[in-house]
Amino acid sequence: MITEARVRDIVNALEDPFLHKTLAETGGIEEITMREEQNHVSVKIAIAQTGTPEQLQLQMRIVNSLKEAGVETVGLRFTELSEEKIAQFRGADAGEKDGGLLSPNSETVFLAIASGKGGVGKSTVSVNLAISLARLGKKVGLIDADIYGFSVPDMMGITTRPVVRGEKIIPVERFGVKVISMGFFVDDNAPVIWRGPMLGKMLNSFFKEVEWGDLDYLLLDLPPGTGDVALDVHTMLPHCKEVIVSTPHPTAAFVAARAGAMALQTEHELVGVIENMAYFESKSTGEKEYIFGKGGGDKLADELRTEVLGRLPLQQPDWNEEDFAPSVYAEDHPLGAIYQEIAAKLDTKLSLK
């Protein structure tokens, strides 16, 4: 009679038909019982969905494999994996480079915008970089992946919600950029209190269920910092090029270096640093004041072996009551022009790769 360990090996090697992961990876084997005198093996297995043709096929595969290994009779019971586990594996799927993830098209560059801490202007940079790339004639999408602290819709002055067509969500288009945000799916300003597995599910559906069409760039505004949420999102994402936003203050640059290290550890590729709030320029004298210090961006770029893509001074966009978008810099605004330069630089750099 074969050993229990051998039974486990045989069954573990088979795949959950819905998650496309081996039962070893999903921890699908719940129980194995052996009755030696009858050469009988009984296995209880959890899979993502029961009562399906796929389950029948898996049943057949298990029975055949065990019989080939010399088992006389096989008993099988199936249960369903917990929602949490399923979400965890679906989330992990999104992290697979070529896995079931919808790539808006195979040429699309995923460009993630990260920061070491909150409040340095990561979302402002994401929004304006996306718009600048669109102004260059690129087809651009923007995912507000700062799931718990979404701000992109407000920053861009988006007042409409995506519509659902068939099984697909049509992103909202604003300033030539297709946008999707957690903010579209919660009641007005309600805090998001979903935990890990839901996060994976949500991110995954931002890729898979949104009708992105053909895109040159899909930008992702990541959660700030180097904590659990940022790490989870980094892990779940497909391979991205990544830009780190920091202020020039040394402590901001220190934590930003940790964000850069996290990107590298999770196999994303750093393409540059943007120094935001780099200085304040007096409108009357043109003199520059380095309010948050100087040199943090250069140090950070050195440490991460990358370059400073641009430096943005402190200045608000001009308000426009008619077409209100509080964080969007017009093309002829001094910051709009700097964003345009950064976008052109990035576009050249990324299209050469």
Ligand SMILES: Nc1ncnc2c1ncn2[C@@H]1O[C@H](COP(=O)(O)OP(=O)(O)OP(=O)(O)O)[C@@H](O)[C@H]1O
């Ligand atoms: N260059 C700038 N000049 C003036 N204000 C700026 C500049 N960049 C960003 N801000 C302002 O700073 C604040 C923080 O910016 P933003 O929300 O983009 O930061 P963040 O890093 O995305 O923060 P979090 O990740 O915590 O949401 C906002 O009020 C924004 O308008």
